[in-house]
Each structure stands twice: as C-alpha cells, then as structure tokens.
Amino acid sequence: MMGQYVQLAILGLGSSAAYALLALGLVLIYRASGVLNFSHGALAMAGAYFFYETHIQHRWPYGLAMAFSVAAVAVIGALIYMLIMRPLRNAAALVRIIATLGVLVIIQSIATLRYSGTVINIPQQLPAQVVDWGVKFSIDRFWLIGIAAVGTVLLHLFANHTRFGLATRGVAENQRTAASVGWSPDLVATVNWAIGAGLAALAGILVIPISTLSSTSLTWLVVPALAVCLLGRFSSFPLAFLGAVALGMAQGAVTKWQGAVPGLADALPLVVILFALIIRRQAIPQRGELVHRLPSLGLGRVNPFVVIGLLVIAVIGSLYLPVEWVVALGVSIIAAVIMLSLVVVTGYAGQLSLGQYALAGMGALISAQLVTSLHWSFAPAIVVGVLGAGVCGLIFGAPSLRSRGAALAIVTLGLGVAVQSLIFTNSKIAGGQFGFSIDVQNFLGLEIDPLGSPRTYTLFVLGWFAIAVWFVSNLRRSRAGRRLIALRANERAAASLGVNVSAAKLYAFSVSAALAGLGGILFAFSSASILLTQGYDSLASVSVVMQSVVGGIAHVSGPVFGGQLVSGGLPGGVIANHVGATNGPQWLVLIGAVLVLLTLLLNPDGIAAPMKATLRRLAGKIGRRRPARPVLVPADRSPAVPEGERRPDSSLRLNGLSVRFGGVRALNGIDLEVRSGEVVGLIGPNGSGKTTLIDGVTGYVKASGTVELAAVRVDQLTAHRRARAGITRSFQSLELFDDITVEENLRAAADKQDGWAYATALFPARAQAMPAAVGTVVETFQLAGVLDKQPKELSYGQRRLVAIARAVATAPAFLLLDEPAAGLGATETAELSDLVIRLAKEWNIGVLLIEHDISMVLGICDRVSVLEFGEKIAEGTAAEIRKDPRVIAAYLGTSAETGEPEDAAVALG
Known part of the structure; x- marks a missing residue:
C-alpha cells in the first residue's frame, strides 16, 4: 500500500516541475513590477502551442523549436508590460489584476478559435524509460523536477549576486530610490516580465507530454503556482520551489482517493493558500509607494424616469422582439444580476472576488435539489437557494479577514476551483453528466416555462433584476453602505471611526453571494436541465468581473451595459451567432476581453460614469437644475456646543x-x-x-x-x-475617503455603529439630518460650502480640516x-x-x-x-x-x- 502512494507521489513530480517553473516566473514579475500575473498559465499554454506548431507541424529540431517558443512568449511578456501594465502602474492592485485576467481571456480565446478545443498529444522528448526501485515509475519525472531545481538555483544566485538582480530587489523596495541611482524601473520590469513569461513557456513545453495540450489545459495551472508563491511571500525562489514539490507530490498521492472524492487533487492548492494565509498575516509584500486609484463610485441614486423608460423598453422588447432576441435579452439580464453582486463586493467594499459563478452555482444547486429531490415549489426554493448562497458567501469572505487585494483574489479563485472540482463534478451531489431534469415550474400562480414561453421567462427575470437593482441602490445610500465604502477606501481609517471591518467584509460577501445565487438560479432554470459542470466554472467568474469593469463595477447601472457583452446575450450574442456561426460566441468573448483592456487604459471608470455625466448635462440644459445644498447649521447660529453634547470628565x-x-x-x-x-x-x-x-x-x-x-x-x-x-485618532496621511463627499465622510463617522444597520440596509429609509454635534462641527470648521465636494477636490488645508472634523464627528x-x-x-x-x-x-x-x-x-x-x-x-x-x-x-x-x-x-x- 505504501509503495503505491510513493509511486503516485513520484508521478506527481511532473506537476511539481510545472508549478515550480511557473512560480519562479510569477515571483520575478511581482518583484519587479508589483503585478500578480493571473495570465501566467495562459502564457504557458501559448508557449506550448508555439512549440506544437514549430516542432510537430513544421518539423523544427526540438532544441530550436523550444528556444523559439520561449523567446516568442518572452517577447509577448515584455509587450504586456510595456503596452498594458506600465500605463497602469499607478492603478490599484485590483485594476492591475483585472488587466492580467483580460490578457488571460484574450490568449485563451485566440487558442480556442484557432484549435477549436482539440486535444493534442505531444510525444515526450526527455528520457522516459521505466525504472523499478521497489516501485515502478518513468524517469522523466526526475528530469523535469531536476530542470526546475536548476532553474531555482540559477535564479536565486542571479537575484542575490548580480547587479541586475540586486537592482530588481531595489525596485521592489522603492522605485524612486532605484531610479535615483541610475536604474530604470521600467527597464527592470520589462526584462523581468520577459524572463518570467519565458519560464512560463518552458513550463508549458515540458509538461504537455504528460498532460496533453488543449486551449484550457494549462491556463488554470496558475492557481497552484500562485499557491506555492504565497508560501514564499512572492519573494523567495527556494521556498516556492519546495512548496511546488510538496504540492505536486501530495496531488499525486491523493489520486488514489479520486474515485471516492472526485476533484480532491484539484482542491489541494486551496489548502496551501489557506495555510499560507494562516502562517503569514501578510502573505504578499506590499509596495507602499504605489498610488491606489480605484474605479469611480456611483451615488446609488436611480433616476425614476430613466428606470421606468428602460423597463418599458425591456417589456416591449420581451413581448414583440423575435424569440431569438428575447432569449438573448434574458441571458443579458441574468448576467446583469450576477454583475450586481460584484457591484456590492468589489465596487462598494473593494474586495475582489474571482469566485462569483461558484456562488451562483451553489444557489442553483440548492434550489435544484429542493425542487427535484424534495419536490418544493419554485418560490420557496428560490428564497432558500438565495439564502444558502449567502451563507456560502460567508465562507468565501472568511479569508478576507486576513487578506485583501491580490491575496484575496488568489483565495477566491482557489475557492471557486475547489467548489467546481469537489461539488459540481460530483455526480452524487450535482446530478452527474445529465444534471437535474426540470419540469415546468409555478411561481405564485405564474407558469414558468422558459422553453415553451421564453417571453414570460424573460419578463420573470426582468422583475428579479429590478428588485436586485432596488436592493443594491438602497444599500449604497445606507449606513451599512457607508461602512462598506469606508473599508474600500481605507480599512485603518474605517476602524478609527468604529467600523467593525471584519463584520462589514462578511456582510458584503454574504449579500454579494446572495445576489450571485439569485442569478445562478435564474440561469439554471432557464433550460430543461441543470448542468453545473457547464457555465459555472472559473473562466465564467473571470469573465463576469471583466464585463463588470467595462460596464462600471461601482455603479448600479454598470451591469446594464456589462450584461450586453456576455456570450449569448443581447445584442452581441445574437450578432455573433449570425456573423460567426459556431465561433460567434468565442469571438464575442475575445472582443469583450479587448474592450476590458481598452476600458482600463482609457476609461477605468467604465461606461456608466461618462453616460451618467452626459445625461446630467442634458438634464441641465433641458430641465431644472438641482437646488443648491442647504447649509446644515443656520448662518446666524453661533458654533457653540449643543446642549448635552459636552463630554463628561474622564x-x-x-x-x-x-x-x-x-x-x-x-x-x-x-x-x-x-x-x-x-x-x-x-x-x-x-x-x-x-x-x-x-x-x-x-x-x-x-x-x-x-x-x-x-x-x-x-x-x-x-x-x-x-x-x-x-478614543479617536487622525492620521499623518489624512486617509480620507476620497470617493465620497465631505458630507458622507462626516456621516460615516457620525453613524451609529450597530448591527441593525445591516438588517435594514437593503430597504429604503428616509434621509436623516446630521446629529446636532456634527452640524456644529461643520460650522466650527467652516465646511458648509464644501459638503457636496469630494475631499480630493479640496485644498490641502481644507483636507486637513475635514480629517479632524471627521474624527470629531465620532463624538x-x-x-x-x-x-x-x-x-x-x-x-x-x-x-x-x-x-x-x-x-x-x-x-x-x-x-x-x-x-x-x-x-x-x-x-x-x-x-x-x-x-x-x-x-x-x-x-x-x-x-x-x-x-x-x-x-x-x-x-x-x-x-x-x-x-x-x-x-x-x-x-x-
């Protein structure tokens, strides 16, 4: 029995070598540019395809084909930095991560369009004879891990004992200081991106003989590679290598239990990720000199005339458009519901989640089981499915208590992969390859038959979308919404106002998961059978983030625009199906990914922000202007302390x-x-x-x-x-919430910090006047004239006063x-x-x-x-x-x- 485990563990060394080479490249790129490159696995796939074209199809010699493929991908890596990442060097980590996700989708879409998902077998070029050392295995595994070990030693020596390696370390610690002594941070980053991409290509070329080649086979190797990088804090090559060896061998050993627990090996990277976060509170070293510029934040105000107009257009379209267009409209609306979940967790709370479709699938799974196994009616099944997804959101949100930004993105992606591997592919839980068969449902007397009556179903999902928009809009303007925005801007400053950052994060993930679960349920019940192995994977989670960015990830109206980019949606899906035949949807995915990169480079706020600005300008020309904001404290009132507000002796x-x-x-x-x-x-x-x-x-x-x-x-x-x-404090660097107004900064400080705010946040509440003490603070600090401005619009002296006033507003x-x-x-x-x-x-x-x-x-x-x-x-x-x-x-x-x-x-x- 033990011999079998040893044999399987040795076989896992092939995966270890791939993880190690990928991890070496990831560490190089992060050290030089501060970018967590989620497209690294796609670069490995690109290298493998270059090798296949040159060596297999055009009969180039093995060494020449490998050298050309590695060099070609190295050039691609350098171009990615110069054309995309360099212009985004002052953007927030969240924005840079989304850019690498866009690159991932572009590379994968090109591969899918060219090779149509064909699985290609590549012969092994390394020595592969079978040896018997008590257990039998192929010697090529030791060649692979040996190559990775040599690469680790060389990079470690290069990083610590050469001028360029030391310059890279200097750039990682402080770009300005490195530049002052003659090293160009851009040159250092470009060279390291090229080397890192070349290592990814080498990993792809070496591993394809033991894993086969397809347009999806190597892309998600980035997840275990990111996991082992966390063990080395994205700075240590030897620790990343050792982690890769341990993970690959462990995955090999547990394949013996694959029949009993499907997907167990694919879930092990999540264990490594969580372990790294537990033993290291800051798993990824921060680069403090970078400016963090997040996408703009919407106000959460919904113009009733615009909403009514859009609903009327959607209803008329659902009733009178061709059926094909009606179905596509329903697909776009369902995607928009899931995008609203990202508005909450990423747009409002600043927490990047790459597992939203896994949460959507959990909501679908719960509802499907209730309907098919327990024979519940559709209405309570939807409610319980949404609540169940919200509970799952607490699990996804738990790692956010110890991480945020790049580390959190890794965790949520790992969680999504684990859910897909352990649950959605498990026939005992998720219905197997045939999924769940769904009959015509009845919702509160309304017959729900998406195949027989697609117009009715589209109107049905439109109603749910309107409810979701109402909830998310209310949340933005609530006390709980201000807490989420505070932690998005600055967790330290939020805590200084009495905000329980942990509770706010968990709340954001839970509400977001419930919305994703609703979208997943609507998507699942739009067909005659529910197949959780299709449409709820990690690529779908990545795609919905990108589509949300194009629409405007922090605006309630953003999903309306982002929903038009989904495969099978309206209008892109219909046009793509007519123009591109079988490849139409894939062309739409590629175009959407290109649009994401253009959006991040040219308009990082998405379509919604400039669209709103245009509508406001038109409204100003056509209709009435908004009245001036009233002063909170009467002009003739002396700024004395309100009665009862003087602090007791202490x-x-x-x-x-x-x-x-x-x-x-x-x-x-x-x-x-x-x-x-x-x-x-x-x-x-x-x-x-x-x-x-x-x-x-x-x-x-x-x-x-x-x-x-x-x-x-x-x-x-x-x-x-x-x-x-x-006990309240101010900060040397002020740490104001620059994306909201001065008034909202003060309200965030003056809000009562109770749990009831979370229970009422999704429902409308009358605007409340500021406490008398805050009104006095406004006059005392002479802020009445700037209440509707954002702090970043004020002079430095005014910003200083706002920071003190906000602290005083906490009483x-x-x-x-x-x-x-x-x-x-x-x-x-x-x-x-x-x-x-x-x-x-x-x-x-x-x-x-x-x-x-x-x-x-x-x-x-x-x-x-x-x-x-x-x-x-x-x-x-x-x-x-x-x-x-x-x-x-x-x-x-x-x-x-x-x-x-x-x-x-x-x-x-």
Missing part, C-alpha cells in the same frame, strides 16, 4: 506602554495621562516613537502595558471597539491628533490652534497632540511629554520643557567639546 492613562517590532523596541514603558478638557503635547525627533504610541493606544499595533479609559482597561479591545469607547472622549498642522502655513496653523483649544475647552475633549511645529505645541498645550528613541525623557509645562537640557540636547545635539547643549538660549523658541 481620563486616558497609559501605564508601561511598550511596542516591539521583531528585535527592535519602538516604545519602552511609557507612562502618560490625558484628562478631559486639556491638550497634552507629544514631541520628539523623527523616529522617537510618537506615531507608534498612537498606534499602540488605538489598537493598530500589538503593545504591552495597559491603556485605561475612565479607569477601565481597554488594551484588550480591537481598534474599532476602542474607537466606539471614545470622542479623547482625540489623538497625528501632525495635524503638517504642510499648513502660519495663518492656517494659527486657526487650527484655536480649533484644538476650543475642542478641549468647549467640548471637554481630551486632546493628545503630536506635532513637529514646536511653537504651536508649546503655545497651546497644558502639558508636554518628550520622547527619544522610544523612551520618555521629559514631561512638564511648556515653560519647563523649554528649559529642560535633555530636551534641548535631543533636538539640537550637544557640543563635541563641552558636552553641553548648543545654542540653549534659543532652543525650542
């Missing part, structure tokens, strides 16, 4: 607060107290630990010691719970300000000083002020503490601090001859 006390980063002690036993109504300054040279202290108090870093609020310990609470308790007992005057002029600093004093004296808020403007600190603070190298070296009044020799020495240094502070008479003002 204290914030730190006892022995210490913070370590590895072996470095950033803070060492800090004792500090801030009382209500006073301003306490915290000064010190750069690197002294001031911001780290705020991070420790507010729960953003792990700290030892105690933090007491009103004599109650809060140091065991999470960041958002400390904010709810009354804190203690406000921790991190360099609020940075970048302000003398006049603005004086105004800010007056505001800080008023917050303390009139609102009775305790203020801890970190500021490099010493004159401001000493001019307004009741007490000042001084840090140096993580130690508190002084504390006292402004007059005492001015004369303290330790403080003067910390700021000005000491005389080399006398050891006394230099220029003590003028130090610190």
Whole structure:
C-alpha cells in the first residue's frame, strides 16, 4: 500500500516541475513590477502551442523549436508590460489584476478559435524509460523536477549576486530610490516580465507530454503556482520551489482517493493558500509607494424616469422582439444580476472576488435539489437557494479577514476551483453528466416555462433584476453602505471611526453571494436541465468581473451595459451567432476581453460614469437644475456646543506602554495621562516613537502595558471597539475617503455603529439630518460650502480640516491628533490652534497632540511629554520643557567639546 502512494507521489513530480517553473516566473514579475500575473498559465499554454506548431507541424529540431517558443512568449511578456501594465502602474492592485485576467481571456480565446478545443498529444522528448526501485515509475519525472531545481538555483544566485538582480530587489523596495541611482524601473520590469513569461513557456513545453495540450489545459495551472508563491511571500525562489514539490507530490498521492472524492487533487492548492494565509498575516509584500486609484463610485441614486423608460423598453422588447432576441435579452439580464453582486463586493467594499459563478452555482444547486429531490415549489426554493448562497458567501469572505487585494483574489479563485472540482463534478451531489431534469415550474400562480414561453421567462427575470437593482441602490445610500465604502477606501481609517471591518467584509460577501445565487438560479432554470459542470466554472467568474469593469463595477447601472457583452446575450450574442456561426460566441468573448483592456487604459471608470455625466448635462440644459445644498447649521447660529453634547470628565492613562517590532523596541514603558478638557503635547525627533504610541493606544499595533479609559482597561479591545469607547485618532496621511463627499465622510463617522444597520440596509429609509454635534462641527470648521465636494477636490488645508472634523464627528472622549498642522502655513496653523483649544475647552475633549511645529505645541498645550528613541525623557509645562537640557540636547545635539547643549538660549523658541 505504501509503495503505491510513493509511486503516485513520484508521478506527481511532473506537476511539481510545472508549478515550480511557473512560480519562479510569477515571483520575478511581482518583484519587479508589483503585478500578480493571473495570465501566467495562459502564457504557458501559448508557449506550448508555439512549440506544437514549430516542432510537430513544421518539423523544427526540438532544441530550436523550444528556444523559439520561449523567446516568442518572452517577447509577448515584455509587450504586456510595456503596452498594458506600465500605463497602469499607478492603478490599484485590483485594476492591475483585472488587466492580467483580460490578457488571460484574450490568449485563451485566440487558442480556442484557432484549435477549436482539440486535444493534442505531444510525444515526450526527455528520457522516459521505466525504472523499478521497489516501485515502478518513468524517469522523466526526475528530469523535469531536476530542470526546475536548476532553474531555482540559477535564479536565486542571479537575484542575490548580480547587479541586475540586486537592482530588481531595489525596485521592489522603492522605485524612486532605484531610479535615483541610475536604474530604470521600467527597464527592470520589462526584462523581468520577459524572463518570467519565458519560464512560463518552458513550463508549458515540458509538461504537455504528460498532460496533453488543449486551449484550457494549462491556463488554470496558475492557481497552484500562485499557491506555492504565497508560501514564499512572492519573494523567495527556494521556498516556492519546495512548496511546488510538496504540492505536486501530495496531488499525486491523493489520486488514489479520486474515485471516492472526485476533484480532491484539484482542491489541494486551496489548502496551501489557506495555510499560507494562516502562517503569514501578510502573505504578499506590499509596495507602499504605489498610488491606489480605484474605479469611480456611483451615488446609488436611480433616476425614476430613466428606470421606468428602460423597463418599458425591456417589456416591449420581451413581448414583440423575435424569440431569438428575447432569449438573448434574458441571458443579458441574468448576467446583469450576477454583475450586481460584484457591484456590492468589489465596487462598494473593494474586495475582489474571482469566485462569483461558484456562488451562483451553489444557489442553483440548492434550489435544484429542493425542487427535484424534495419536490418544493419554485418560490420557496428560490428564497432558500438565495439564502444558502449567502451563507456560502460567508465562507468565501472568511479569508478576507486576513487578506485583501491580490491575496484575496488568489483565495477566491482557489475557492471557486475547489467548489467546481469537489461539488459540481460530483455526480452524487450535482446530478452527474445529465444534471437535474426540470419540469415546468409555478411561481405564485405564474407558469414558468422558459422553453415553451421564453417571453414570460424573460419578463420573470426582468422583475428579479429590478428588485436586485432596488436592493443594491438602497444599500449604497445606507449606513451599512457607508461602512462598506469606508473599508474600500481605507480599512485603518474605517476602524478609527468604529467600523467593525471584519463584520462589514462578511456582510458584503454574504449579500454579494446572495445576489450571485439569485442569478445562478435564474440561469439554471432557464433550460430543461441543470448542468453545473457547464457555465459555472472559473473562466465564467473571470469573465463576469471583466464585463463588470467595462460596464462600471461601482455603479448600479454598470451591469446594464456589462450584461450586453456576455456570450449569448443581447445584442452581441445574437450578432455573433449570425456573423460567426459556431465561433460567434468565442469571438464575442475575445472582443469583450479587448474592450476590458481598452476600458482600463482609457476609461477605468467604465461606461456608466461618462453616460451618467452626459445625461446630467442634458438634464441641465433641458430641465431644472438641482437646488443648491442647504447649509446644515443656520448662518446666524453661533458654533457653540449643543446642549448635552459636552463630554463628561474622564481620563486616558497609559501605564508601561511598550511596542516591539521583531528585535527592535519602538516604545519602552511609557507612562502618560490625558484628562478631559486639556491638550497634552507629544514631541520628539523623527523616529522617537510618537506615531507608534498612537498606534499602540488605538489598537493598530500589538503593545504591552495597559491603556485605561475612565479607569477601565481597554488594551484588550480591537481598534474599532476602542474607537466606539471614545478614543479617536487622525492620521499623518489624512486617509480620507476620497470617493465620497465631505458630507458622507462626516456621516460615516457620525453613524451609529450597530448591527441593525445591516438588517435594514437593503430597504429604503428616509434621509436623516446630521446629529446636532456634527452640524456644529461643520460650522466650527467652516465646511458648509464644501459638503457636496469630494475631499480630493479640496485644498490641502481644507483636507486637513475635514480629517479632524471627521474624527470629531465620532463624538470622542479623547482625540489623538497625528501632525495635524503638517504642510499648513502660519495663518492656517494659527486657526487650527484655536480649533484644538476650543475642542478641549468647549467640548471637554481630551486632546493628545503630536506635532513637529514646536511653537504651536508649546503655545497651546497644558502639558508636554518628550520622547527619544522610544523612551520618555521629559514631561512638564511648556515653560519647563523649554528649559529642560535633555530636551534641548535631543533636538539640537550637544557640543563635541563641552558636552553641553548648543545654542540653549534659543532652543525650542
């Protein structure tokens, strides 16, 4: 028995070699450009097809054909970077990932159009004799893994012992610094993309003799390759290689159980991905100097005249268009429902999910089982299927608690592959190759017969789409919607306002999954039988993301446009079927992928945003203009503290607060107290630990010691719970929510942070006036004239005021300000000083002020503490601090001859 497992594990070394070579290329590309290349498997497929054309069809010598194929794909890799990824280098990771998905679909579509899905067998060129070492196996597996091992060693040496390799590491750490010493980040990235793509081609060429060649056979090898890259944090070639060896051998060994548990081997990469996220909180190193520009965010407002007009057109079309067009319209509407799920999870919450069709399939599976096995009526089966998909969404969303961006995309793609392999291909669960046979259904007295009455079914799905749009539109304008948008923009800032980031993420995934489940049910019941092995795969999940981007992934109206790009939809599907015969749908997929890349390069906000802008301009010319926004606080009202809003007396006390980063002690036993109504300054040279202290108090870093609020310990609470308790902070970099207005920023801070908001978010609610305290904040900070502007439209000084106002809008007992005057002029600093004093004296808020403007600190603070190298070296009044020799020495240094502070008479003002 053990010998059989060993034999199977050795056979798995062929897969290990492919994973390792692919992983080496992925690591190279990420280190040089910060791009997670999901098209890497498609590049391997392209290399394999080049080799097939040259070596098999045109009889080129093996070595020449391999060299040409690797070089050709290397050129493609360089072009991908120069033409697509370089222009997107300042885009968010989400946008760059979607671009690589577009490349994936383009390459796969071209291969499908050229080879029509034909499976090609390639003879093995490596030594393949069978040896018997107690177990029998082909020696070619050791050749393959040996090639991968040599490649790993060479790349490791190249990366660590050559000038270009060291330059690549420098670019990965800081592009500007690398450029300042003469290395072009673009040149480094282009060369690494070429080498990485060449490695992918080599992997494809070497593995096809043991896996066969088709237009889909190599594309999804990127999933296990990404999994092993996570083990090496996308930076270590040896760890990626070892992970590939372990994964390939494990997959080989578990094939013995394939009959009992179909798809088990394909699900193992998910285990590796989850393991990597568990052992490494940050599985992918971040490149902090990159700007993250997300697609624009819609307002969630639906013009009733436009909606009614579209519904009337759709209803008339369903009744009078040719049947072929009516069916295509239904396909587009169903796809639009699934795209609405991406509006929620990706557009609103900023979490990229590449498993939406797996969730759609789960909703379809649950409803199909209820209808066919338990003989439920259609209406309750839809409800339970949607709710069941929502529960599955919690499972898909769980990894988001430890990851986001690129890592989350890997997890959701792995989850989608696992669901497809373990569930949808399992005949005992999903009905086998014949699926579920569906009879004519009855929904609340309405006969649902998609084949006999396609017009009725299209109207049926149109009604569900209208309901889904209503829900998603309500969500955008709700308290829960503002929480999702806050975490999309900045999770740290969201937590500082009291938002439970984990709960918000799970909610977004659950609602999104429920919508995807609804779309999956409507798609499943549109035919006489439900085949979950068709239409619910990973490629469908990738395609729907791209179509959503073209339409506008953060706009409720985006799915209306994106739905027209789906295969079999309207109008593209009908046109493609007429023009391209059997290849029509595949041409539509290819055209859609090209449109995605053009959209990302030319109009990353999608079709919906400029369309809305055009309609607003037309409405302004034809009809009435929107009335000016009323000021929230009457102009003649003095900005006094509203009655009942003055904070009660309290204290914030730190006892022995210490913070370590590895072996470095950033803070060492800090004792500090801030009382209500006073301003306490915290000064010190750069690197002294001031911001780290705020991070420790507010729960953003792990700290030892105690933090007491009103004599109650809060140091065991999470960041958002400390904010709810009354400790609010600002940030050096402001971290405003730039995609929403100033008013929505303030509302997000002032919103009550309760669970009831999630229950009511999908239903309409009357617009509520801001709390009186927030109205006073608006007037105090003179923000009434900019409430309807986005923070990115304001001057730097105004942005600073908005950041402080947002923190005050949470009604804190203690406000921790991190360099609020940075970048302000003398006049603005004086105004800010007056505001800080008023917050303390009139609102009775305790203020801890970190500021490099010493004159401001000493001019307004009741007490000042001084840090140096993580130690508190002084504390006292402004007059005492001015004369303290330790403080003067910390700021000005000491005389080399006398050891006394230099220029003590003028130090610190």
